[in-house]
Amino acid sequence: MNADRIRPTGSAVAGDRAAAIRVVVVDDHPVFRIGIAALLETLDGVSVVGSAASEDAAVELVLATAPDVVLMDLDLGDGSGVDATRRILRERPGTGVLVLTMLGDDESLFASVRTGARGYLLKTASPQEVERAIHAVAAGELLLGGEVARRAVSFLSGAKRAGGSPFPELTEREREVLELVAQGRDNPAIARVLVLTSKTVRNYVSAVATKLGAADRGKLIVLAREAGYGGAAEQPAP
Structure with missing residues (x-):
């Protein structure tokens, strides 16, 4: 499998994290993937159970580990984070998908949310914002980062004004x-x-x-x- 697994080691660690939010990290950039996984491991109540670099590996890993939250990049080389989200939620509808991406455009945001992602953050988000979003998504809430939320409001306002044309939600x-x-x-x-x-x-x-x-x-x-x-x-x- 084209995936890097990250597992807690030792029975004491396993016991301490039994009730933690289980997270899978999906990103095709190894430096960012390893870095964000290391950051998440420092957070109380969060346990990284695996990471993947591609769409297919992400789907396979989620099915194998059953995480509570998937931290999902959108640009996965030859694959798509939106398509990965769709495939994951088709197999495991209760999984919380939190998009963490450099793509702040309307197309990426609304494609992700319509596919079923519960959260959307830009990679410029602070560690505190990421932590808060993981807990919110794990609890079934919808969370958008500040800048993303402003874009959503602007988009919806524009769609309402363009309501007379076919598919006003399209750019x-x-x-x-x-x-x-x-x-x-x-x-x-x-x-x-x-x-x-x-x-x-x-x-x-x-x-x-x-x-x-x-x-x-x-x-x-x-x-x-x-x-x-x-x-x-x-x-x-x-």
């Missing part, structure tokens, strides 16, 4: 991506049109599908075309 870039998806274009083709990487397009498509509640690309195309997207639509590749 302008997401609408561009959805238009091309509705035309039946695949991710590499969309990337060429918008001058983006295929990975970035994949993340946009995942965020749009999450916002609109589409289970797969085919259902997303149907929703988009019913709303008037797609123009002279091509048939999707089989």
